Amino acid sequence: MPTKTILIVDDEPLSIRILQHQLEAEYKILLAQSGEEALKMLSYAIPEIILLDILMPDMDGYALYRKIRQQPELGEIPILFVTCLENQESEAEGLALGASDYIHKPFQPDLVRLRVKNHLALHDQRKLLLRKNAQLEKLNIQLQQTTAQVKLLEGIIPICSYCHKIRDDQNIWKQLEMYICEHSDACFSHGICPDCLAIQRQSIKNKQKSKPDSM
Amino acid sequence: MNAKPAVASSSPAVLFDPTALLERLEGDHEFAQEILNDSVDEILAFVAQLKSDCASLNAEELCHSAHTLKGMAANIGALALREEAYQIETCARAQDLEKIHQLLPALEDIATRTLLQIRGTNLCPPKPS
Numbered sequence: 001m002p003t004k005t006i007l008i009v010d011d012e013p014l015s016i017r018i019l020q021h022q023l024e025a026e027y028k029i030l031l032a033q034s035g036e037e038a039l040k041m042l043s044y045a046i047p048e049i050i051l052l053d054i055l056m057p058d059m060d061g062y063a064l065y066r067k068i069r070q071q072p073e074l075g076e077i078p079i080l081f082v083t084c085l086e087n088q089e090s091e092a093e094g095l096a097l098g099a100s101d102y103i104h105k106p107f108q109p110d111l112v113r114l115r116v117k118n119h120l121a122l123h124d125q126r127k128l129l130l131r132k133n134a135q136l137e138k139l140n141i142q143l144q145q146t147t148a149q150v151k152l153l154e155g156i157i158p159i160c161s162y163c164h165k166i167r168d169d170q171n172i173w174k175q176l177e178m179y180i181c182e183h184s185d186a187c188f189s190h191g192i193c194p195d196c197l198a199i200q201r202q203s204i205k206n207k208q209k210s211k212p213d214s215m
Numbered sequence: 216m217n218a219k220p221a222v223a224s225s226s227p228a229v230l231f232d233p234t235a236l237l238e239r240l241e242g243d244h245e246f247a248q249e250i251l252n253d254s255v256d257e258i259l260a261f262v263a264q265l266k267s268d269c270a271s272l273n274a275e276e277l278c279h280s281a282h283t284l285k286g287m288a289a290n291i292g293a294l295a296l297r298e299e300a301y302q303i304e305t306c307a308r309a310q311d312l313e314k315i316h317q318l319l320p321a322l323e324d325i326a327t328r329t330l331l332q333i334r335g336t337n338l339c340p341p342k343p344s
Contacts, residue, residue, distance in 0.1 A: 014257060
């Protein structure tokens, strides 16, 4: 079952029918015989690729191309211009305008299908790349925010073996907790551990014992 | 009796090359015949349009009509007609209406002979009875 849609715009009915015949087994086909008709169609249906004849009355292929590109939701659709082999000047003009490629009259079915297939594959890869890029950008922003929150504690830190003060970059000895507070997002709540509690109790008792009787 | 298709050739003098059309339509004889039948009216309309554009000295319209006829003729394998249309398109781009006046009878003649061949062509193989 064809899933991708091609819009063919050409004012010459036989050309349209031949192109349609070459592509309809693999793709859904939308047909327009003028620029106005194509624009109307594009207001409710977005094809995956557009094949656009250059020389049409009223609105030529280039004018239609510009109008399509002005619409953000249609801006990325690959557009292949349809022209006769000998119109090389117009090919340069179309490619300079940003057209993806050219399909030449008389239509060679294998070439037509390969060109359409290749440009659809390119378009899919581009869409995938854009999606991945957007994801990467989002992740990068998240990473930058997280990195900004993290302060690093690393390397060799000089610490006093007795009082456990730490010497900072300015050669100042600081309390361990003050140093950690300055170099991380950690906070301290003060308490006393059971070992120290026992030592403190013993120390108080010893002091009391060593005091002369006040009685 | 079915008319025999003209012999295919790369020469631009060939009026009509049905094998090229059949190749383009990947051997779909019925559809090729349908396209041929419809091309008759289109060729007649284009020739009338070119004459009218030439009479009204409208180089822009002449250029457009000749260009479209050229593409259509190339697609159906009407090689000589394609060549004549190309000549007229080139002159129309150069605004050389005098030359187009000279070229138009030749185009009309080739169109008439091409139509004769197309009308005498049956691309559909006879169905078994």
